[in-house]
Amino acid sequence: YTTKTKPKIIPDEGxxxxxxxxxYKPRKHPGIxxxxVVTIPDSFVTAVKNVLExxxxxxxxxxxxxxxRHLKGKMPPLEKKEMRKATQAVKERVLSRLKNVEIQTEENLLKLEQTVNDRVNNILKKEFYNWKPVNYDTYNALVYLMGRAAAEYSKEIQNLSPGVYLILVLELVLLHDASVEMNDLAQILLQNGRGTNQMELKxxxxxxxxxASNTAxxxxxxAYTLLELPSRQSRLETVLNLWNxxxxxxxxxxxxxxxxxxxxNEIRDFILQTKNEETAGHIFSPKFILLRES
Structure with missing residues (x-):
């Protein structure tokens, strides 16, 4: 995969x-x-209270x-090639500081190797981002609910205005999450926070x-998925799967x-450079909504 192709930006002449x-002035222009203020629906607040009793x-x-805070500062993981290069560079730095150490026995050599590995790992942790996926078990799913639900609801409502209106009749909704606990929590919230209730949404x-089917x-x-994937290739493959x-x-x-x-941007460029007519698309909204070519 490659994402080197960049779209050309053509500013409006006016x-x-x-x-x-x-x-235009800094505080008064069309880009402002x-x-x-977005209010969380009372029904959702009630469901959350019921879940957290x-x-x-x-x-x-x-x-x-x-x-x-962790999610806000999260970065994608280093690629394996980049990590190997960084590890080698750090190892050379560490060895340069230990070049005068005398090695007289095999035991001394083993201790030196252990010392080098420990120092390399410590430096890597300090100087490079230590990416880890979040394990959303039952408790962490609730933590996410408390830490992000209101902000994400508000963000999505605001992102739909101005200028972007998607009018769709949703007869079937499939919700996918690698965490079973997140799926269970989402379902219970639609049951007003009571797992025994029936869902109003059909x-x-x-x-x-x-x-695995080709159903479109x-x-x-x-939503908030790509930074949880372990590599660039995994991100592109996942998005291509979704696009298909x-x-x-x-x-x-x-x-x-x-x-x-x-x-x-990586995903946008990847999709837009697709040459296959069956998978071609274009940007429907600057808030990044892709529309398939008709």
């Missing part, structure tokens, strides 16, 4: 003229976006803040793995960080 004529709320709130199904869907959403299951719209949502921006 905007350029207005900039030259100093019509004033987000509105038997759990330590204070601990969940504090752990939710920690998780939110046609909602949960899966741990993507379907009108709307496919990848897209009938109309593919929506990519990631953290509003530099790492999230870079990953989204």
């Amino acid at each position: 905007v350029l003229n207005d900039i030259d004529n100093k019509i 976006f004033n987000p509105k 038997e759990y330590p709320i204070k601990s969940l709130i504090e752990d939710g803040k920690i998780l939110a 046609g909602v199904f949960y899966r741990q793995f993507l379907p 869907y009108d709307l496919v959403v990848s 299951k897209t009938q109309k719209y593919l929506v990519i949502v990631e953290q509003g960080s530099n790492a999230g921006f870079q990953v989204v």
